[in-house]
Amino acid sequence: xxxxxxxxxxxxxxxxxxxxxxxxxxxxxxxxxxxxxxxxxxxxxxxxxxxxxxxxxxxxxxxxxxxxxxxxxxxxxxxxxxxxxxxxxxxxxxxx
Ligand SMILES: C[C@H](O)[C@H](O)[C@H]1CNC2=NC(N)=NC(=O)C2=N1
Numbered sequence: 001x002x003x004x005x006x007x008x009x010x011x012x013x014x015x016x017x018x019x020x021x022x023x024x025x026x027x028x029x030x031x032x033x034x035x036x037x038x039x040x041x042x043x044x045x046x047x048x049x050x051x052x053x054x055x056x057x058x059x060x061x062x063x064x065x066x067x068x069x070x071x072x073x074x075x076x077x078x079x080x081x082x083x084x085x086x087x088x089x090x091x092x093x094x095x096x
Contacts, residue, residue, distance in 0.1 A: 002081045017029065017092070026071065045063060051087070072087055
């Protein structure tokens with residue numbers, strides 16, 4: 001069972017993730033991505049989906065045309081865990 005991050009751990013992790021916003025329902029992190037068009041947005045989603053499946057850690061997300069809204073939360077922990085931080089960093093590394 002993976003644990004939720006403590007307040008201290010969250011503060012430290014968020015310092016490295018300036019583009020992500022803490023959310024409370026669900027307890028996690030969110031980020032909006034905007035692309036040139038649907039094709040670019042869906043290509044990004046494909047890359048995230050492959051990483052998520054490899055890590056067995058999946059985003060809550062939605063897509064409208066060129067926009068992708070992502071929330072990272074850990075269902076098994078009932079909130080924000082290190083797995084969300086790791087996935088957020090991996091998503092950021094895509095450079096979208
Ligand atoms: C059985 C499987 O490993 C679990 O259900 C995984 C799958 N992906 C997951 N994704 C997320 N975001 N949280 C989880 O707790 C989670 N658990």
